[in-house]
Amino acid sequence: MLWIAQRASAAVLALCVIVHLITIIYAVRNGLSAAGILERTRGNYGWFVFYAVFVAAIAVHAPIGLRNILSEMLGWRGAALNLLVLVLAIALALSGWRAAFAVFT
Amino acid sequence: MNNDFRARSHPAYWAFIVHRVSGLLLAVFLPFHFWVLGQALRNTAALEGFLRWSEQPLVKFAETGLILLLAAHLAGGVRLLMLEFLAWRDWHKTLLAVAAGVSLAIGLAFALNVV
Amino acid sequence: MDALRVSVWRGKESGEFRTYEVPQFASQTVLDVVTYIQRNLEPTLSYRFACRVGMCGSCAMTVNGKARWTCRTHAAKVAAGNALEIAPLNHLPVIKDLVTDMTRFFDKWAQAQGQFRGERTRKDDFARVKPDSAQRQQADAGIECIGCGVCYSACDVVAWNPDYLGPAALNRAWTLLTDVRDIARVERLAAVAGDAGCHACHTHMSCTELCPKHIAPTASIAGLKRAVTGAVLKGEL
Numbered sequence: 001m002l003w004i005a006q007r008a009s010a011a012v013l014a015l016c017v018i019v020h021l022i023t024i025i026y027a028v029r030n031g032l033s034a035a036g037i038l039e040r041t042r043g044n045y046g047w048f049v050f051y052a053v054f055v056a057a058i059a060v061h062a063p064i065g066l067r068n069i070l071s072e073m074l075g076w077r078g079a080a081l082n083l084l085v086l087v088l089a090i091a092l093a094l095s096g097w098r099a100a101f102a103v104f105t
Numbered sequence: 106m107n108n109d110f111r112a113r114s115h116p117a118y119w120a121f122i123v124h125r126v127s128g129l130l131l132a133v134f135l136p137f138h139f140w141v142l143g144q145a146l147r148n149t150a151a152l153e154g155f156l157r158w159s160e161q162p163l164v165k166f167a168e169t170g171l172i173l174l175l176a177a178h179l180a181g182g183v184r185l186l187m188l189e190f191l192a193w194r195d196w197h198k199t200l201l202a203v204a205a206g207v208s209l210a211i212g213l214a215f216a217l218n219v220v
Numbered sequence: 221m222d223a224l225r226v227s228v229w230r231g232k233e234s235g236e237f238r239t240y241e242v243p244q245f246a247s248q249t250v251l252d253v254v255t256y257i258q259r260n261l262e263p264t265l266s267y268r269f270a271c272r273v274g275m276c277g278s279c280a281m282t283v284n285g286k287a288r289w290t291c292r293t294h295a296a297k298v299a300a301g302n303a304l305e306i307a308p309l310n311h312l313p314v315i316k317d318l319v320t321d322m323t324r325f326f327d328k329w330a331q332a333q334g335q336f337r338g339e340r341t342r343k344d345d346f347a348r349v350k351p352d353s354a355q356r357q358q359a360d361a362g363i364e365c366i367g368c369g370v371c372y373s374a375c376d377v378v379a380w381n382p383d384y385l386g387p388a389a390l391n392r393a394w395t396l397l398t399d400v401r402d403i404a405r406v407e408r409l410a411a412v413a414g415d416a417g418c419h420a421c422h423t424h425m426s427c428t429e430l431c432p433k434h435i436a437p438t439a440s441i442a443g444l445k446r447a448v449t450g451a452v453l454k455g456e457l
Contacts (some may be wrong), residue, residue: 003419004449007189010182017179021211024172029218034153062132069129072380092135099142106233106310107379108426111285117425188423190446193439197425 002064009061016054041103048104055096063089120201124181127174134171169216176211180204222302224295226253228265229307232314237305238262250290250298251279254306254318267318274432277368281318282307287373289432309373325369325386332389333411336396337404347401359398362391362440364433371427371437383416387427387437390418394440397447409444409451418444 027037041047063085070076070085144151158164184204188197224244227237240257251269258265269279274292281290284298284305295304312320340347349356371387372378378386385393393412396402412418421441428436451457 001413001419001452003445004452007186007449010186014179014183014186017175021172021176021179021215025214025218028215034149034156038149038152058135062128062135065128066132069125072377075380092139095136095139095143099139102143106282106307106314108310108374108376109285112287112374112426112430113376113424115426115429117423117429121422121424185423188438189442190449193436193442 002067005060006064009057009064012053012057013061016050016057019050020054038103042105044104048100051100051103052097055093055100058096059089059093062092116198116201120181120184120204123177124185127178127181130174131171131178169212172215173208173212176208177205180208180211224253224299224302224304226257226304226306228254228257228262228318229314230265230317232316235314235317237307244295244302248295250281250283250288250293250295250304250306253295253304254281254290265318266316275366277366277370277432280309280368280370280373282309282373287370287430289368289370292432309369311373311375311378312369320369322369325372325388326367328385329367329389329392331411332385332393332417333404333408334389334392334396336399336402338401339403340401349400355398355400358443359395362395362435362437365391365395365435366433368432370430370432371435374426374430376424376426377420377422381416381420384420385412385417387421387441390421390444391435391437391440394443397444406451406456409448409457412444413448413452413457418448421445 030036066088067081067085070081141155142152144155159168181204184200187200222244223241226240226242228240229235230238240261242253242256242261245252251272254265254267255269258267267279267281269291270276271278272291274289277289279290280287282288282305283290283293284300287309288298290306298304306318308314308318308320312322312325315321338347351357351360365388367388369388371391375384375387377384390412393408397405397408402408418441421438423438423442425436425438428438431437448457
């Protein structure tokens, strides 16, 4: 159920975010430019798969979290809420994968 | 009647607030993040232009804030995963302190490297 | 000693706080204060108590914002300056003044399958349970609950999710789950899974902070989360 998906995606994200934070600090420390970043990601299947998995986990984790906030803080329930959350999930997944693709090609 | 701040003034509750607020703000930030990266689809120059814009101190300050949010959400999340899936231990308050410390350390690492 | 200025909730869900001046005495409990008001100042004040000695849980009320047993709370320790604010327990319908309707609290106890179900009869031998086994120790950590409602009042998820079973009911379900003699395991897991069950707990730990018996419902609920997850992965649920 949703709770298990939330915790499972959280575990995946824990690993992805640690990698992401290390990457960010490395990039910032070495003053990487856009060209510098892109020459590392273009054509690199490793990074592409990593970011694709990262995005998928986010598309599961964030909408479920938002669903909790909406139902607990605003009292929304039912099919309308679930539909909104599903739409958000799809939007996040598509825009995220587009971004991953953008730095891959 | 509902609880007010008096019943909520204890560390585990603040940890919940930090976790919920950081999650919400990160979720709001993400579409913007994906859009910026998607700019690279046009050409490198578009992304470079954005990175140039982001050199301003105010943006760097905001970025540090974002890193802190991410680190806090990560640390708080790992704390929850440990509390829920490992057999309960009595040092849950220590765990909270460690989580807070780790997220601050990460935020600091970023801030010191970006300046 | 200066007199205490005590604000007491009068009415039902809608009502108001009315202030009374109560003389301070040594070792005075909040229950003493409420009793003084009812006997000397306001005969129409309604409140609940029974044992007066911290065994029954009937006198639970919200004192200065936190749910407590009033018979075990020294007025001097919780008074902010000389001010006390006494209100009924949160998240329950108010019958009158400081008295709440505990029906929903106990209904949820039943919904969480908080009743023991065994299979031995009087003709069978005693069940042998080692008191120092890990399972029994986990159960023992939660069985002292007397159903006072303090944790239920303290829990914000109860306010945000009206169907949420609440810390006490879930704690009881956990103590039965870890009881090796109980045979209703799968039904109980089904009862506590889902949006209104253990998964709604956000580990605020207000219940653990305020439980007068020092039980940690959060720990029990974490145990339920693990048990449900295990059952789902094994295909039992």
